[in-house]
Amino acid sequence: MIRTTPFHARLSELNDQQLYTHWQGTLSPMRYSHAPKHEYFAVRNSAGVFDTSPLYKYAVTGPDAERLLSGALVRDIRTCRPGQAQYTAWCDDRGFVMHDGVAFRHSTDDFLLTAGRPALSWFQELAAGLRVELEDVTDDYGMLAVQGPRSRAVLAELMPEAEKLGYFDHVPAKVADAGVTLSRTGYTGDLGFEITVPADDALAVLDAVLEAGRPHSIRPFGEEALMTLRIEAGLPLVDVEWHDARLAFSDADCVTPKELGFGWMLRGVRDGSRRFVGSDAIRRELVDGTSRWATTGIVVDPEDWDRLYREADLFPPKSEHPWPYESMVLDEDRVEVGYCTSFVYSPVLQRHIGIARVRPDLAAAGTALRLELAINHHNTTVRVTTTSMPFFDPERKKA
Template sequence: MIRTTPFHPRLSELNKTGLYTHWSGHLSALRYSHAPKHEYFAVRNSVGVFDSSPLFKYWIRGRDAERLLAGVFVRDVRTCRPGRAQYTIWCDDRGFVMEDGVVFRHSENEFFLTSARPQMGYLSDLRGRLEVEITDVSDDYGVLAVQGPRSRAVLAALSDDVAGLRYFEHAETKIAKAPVTVSRTGYTGDLGYEVTVPSAHALDVLDALLEAGAGHGLRPFGEEALMMLRIEAGLPLVDVDFHNSRLVFTDHDRVTPQELGLGWMLRGLDGDRAFVGRDAIRRELAEGTSRWATVGIVVDWEEWDRLYRDAGLLPEKNETPLGWESMLYDAEGEQVGYATAFMYSPVLQRHIGMARVPTELAAPGSEVHLELTINHHTTKVLARTARMPLFNPERKTATP
């Protein structure tokens, strides 16, 4: 049975296309208008709202809650104080990434976890005899991502507790008399917030948000715009840029945190905290056995244009991310890696991507050659590696 989110009755009225995909058994809008680029620019220039309700959500409570999560997550949740959140990942015993998510700490013994895939069974298996209660509340809450440079102004008009939030802080407050949690988080790489609201109050909160955003150009955006935004931000997506290590057949589809470009999470491995996969990750770092580096790539625009014009065509500038991997080659024509995501960035006005290359090509500015098809023939275009995120506005993390 296809399900709908708590916000669907109102958002469906705004969807002029009627185009949806499935996300964890729920209808999720692909786009609301004929051009997802318009929704994309709403986020980059003003403010957009995205329905993230299909995320799985869990309360993790009890005297040993911190102990359990510190033994699961790669990032040390013990350093996350109440009122803060962490983006984190968890791994298998061999140090390969399984899933990612965001954990919100509400008190010493109370955490709220969101993830794209179900985690109830996995966390319950690891709980053992620890004094921890794990509750699946996925249906009990809706989540709205309010993203873009005007997102703070919109939410500040609805609550006095929003304007002062720092990056990855959260606060419990009220919007339209409903209890909500507002966090300065998101998946767009821009200034943004996420509002978690009990499902029974979802439409009241959404109506208040739409009214407050009317003078700021607020508009809903769907998954097609979100995919454009997240590539510019260098944010990995499960089943695209990485796969759950337990659900694939070979190591070709497995990556470690270091290989996924999340090595910054590995600080403090010399301490005494044991977590699943720690020993394997420490060996990888000590022995330098990483097979890949995940980097951004930026195509040489002059060569791109020349290839198309020489073929009698106008240079293609398509912002729709490709739905398949694109191979990368060195100057001698040997395959050296692949792009997991590729698109034309409207803001950067360059063809960009997220790619996996050998560690020796990880340095920014390293040259690779991206395979593409023109007039039904394959050819290659020059590209260079770059640090991610490729789009990184100061407003995203700036102190209010």
């Protein structure tokens, strides 16, 4: 059965394309207009709204809620205070990443965990014998992302809490007489917020946001614009940068947190002071230095890109549509040393950029490599340089 979100009735009226994809069985707009680049620039220059309701949402409550999550999540949830949120991930016993999500802590023993793929049964298995309750509340709430440099001004018209809300903090608020949770979170790498609202109040809240955003030219954006935004932000995506370790056909499709660029989440793992599912395997990887890959950003040499296409009598493309496939990364001797998982032309940076996985010894910023591409049915390579991520990181994001 195809499902729709609590915001669908209103957002579908604003969608003149009626092009949808399925996000875990729920309709999700690809774009709202003929040009997703217009939606992209709304986020980078003003404000846009994205329906994140298809995210799975799990309420985790009870005296052992923190104990369960600290033994399951890669990032140490014990450092998350009430009113804060953490981006995190979880792994299998071998230390390979399964899913990622955001944990919102409401009180000592009350959490809300979001996930892009279903994960309830796995957490239920870990909760056996603990004083904790797990409830799937996915259908009970809508989630609306309001993103862009004017997002704070838009939401401050409705919720004064938006003015001083810190990065990855959240607070209860009220919009259109509805109780909501306002969080300083998002998936665009820009200043942004998300509103979690009871499903029955979703349309009233959306209408209020759109009306407050009218003077700021707010507009909805779909998944096509979001893909460019998240690559600029250096944010990984399940089934693109990695695959659920439980569903992967081989270890070649599996990745550890360190290999995925999540090494910053692993405090307390190397010395064994913190344990969670997969931590023993991850500790061995860190101590023995056995990581197969390192995740890095790559930036294309624009002169080399233009030369390759012009020599083929073609106009050098600058498409904001990400490549739908992986491409090999090679060293200067044309030896394969990794692969690019996401690649796109960044309109705001005016450069071709990508998220790549390369040999750890080649991941340092400034390393010269080559990216494989096909021109006129012939494989060739273009010069690229490794760089740190995010590619786009405005001060307003955390200010």
